[in-house]
Structures are given as C-alpha cells and as structure tokens.
Amino acid sequence: MYYEYIFIIIGNEMTRPRLCRRVCCEPGVTYFKPAGIRRIDLEESVLAVDEFEAVRLNDLEGLGQETAAKRMRISQPTFHRLLASARKGIADAIVNGKAIRIEGGVYKAAGVRRFRCSECIHKWEVPFGTGRPQGCPQCKGKNIQPG
16 A cells, blocks of 8 residues: 655654545635624634545545545544544634634545446546546446445
C-alpha cells in the first residue's frame, strides 16, 4: 500500500511522521456563514479539508468509521479524532454564531470517484470533473450511488 509521509520538525526534534489523508476532492464550497451578519463582523471556526472529508464519509454517506478510515488511508483512531474535531468545530459555529471556513490540513485529493449500481452490484470509477454518471455502464440501470 502506498503512503505519503510528512515530517514535522519542531525545534531540533523531528516528530512522528503524519500520513497524508486521502479525500475524494476539494470541497466545492469552502465558506458558510449565518444569515444577516456581515462577514467582517464574524468569528470563524476553521475545518481542515480532511476533517470535512471525515464528516462527509461518516455523516453524509453513512460509512462506518473503519470503512471510512480505510478510504482515507488512515487508522480508525485517527479517523475518530478527525471526526470529533470536525464536529466540535461545526457545533461551535452553530451554537456561537460563527462562520465555517474549510481549508488546510494534511491531505491529497483522489483522482477518481467510485460508483456502484444497486441493481446489478457493478462497481466502476470515473475521473473527477466528468459529472455524475446517468446510469450503470453494465446494465444501464438508473439506481446508482457513490461508493
């Protein structure tokens, strides 16, 4: 399995290398703010792109932590920490009326999106930027889902 490491040097010490987290793609929207408050007047809660991906996989796609961690190529405990940190930032923004800015983190965007057909169970990949497939390439079924 291919891993990318990032070495962090603090002072004269080199800390444990961090695995580069895999995300499906860069977020299309990176800023959310409460209505009726000027952006200049807002405090921000910052979510790293890898934290955003953890929320997307677990809460939106409904993947379990172990499956989502494998997709991001990180350990399940690391995934759990990312998810907890992201949820804390989102809760802080909602409860305290802050904007959410998504940026940064240690990640690499994947080059393909995966789909599966619910009718024939066929799985396939398409490059990012080509749009969502209209049907299964094998059975032409319309019931397709990410994954």
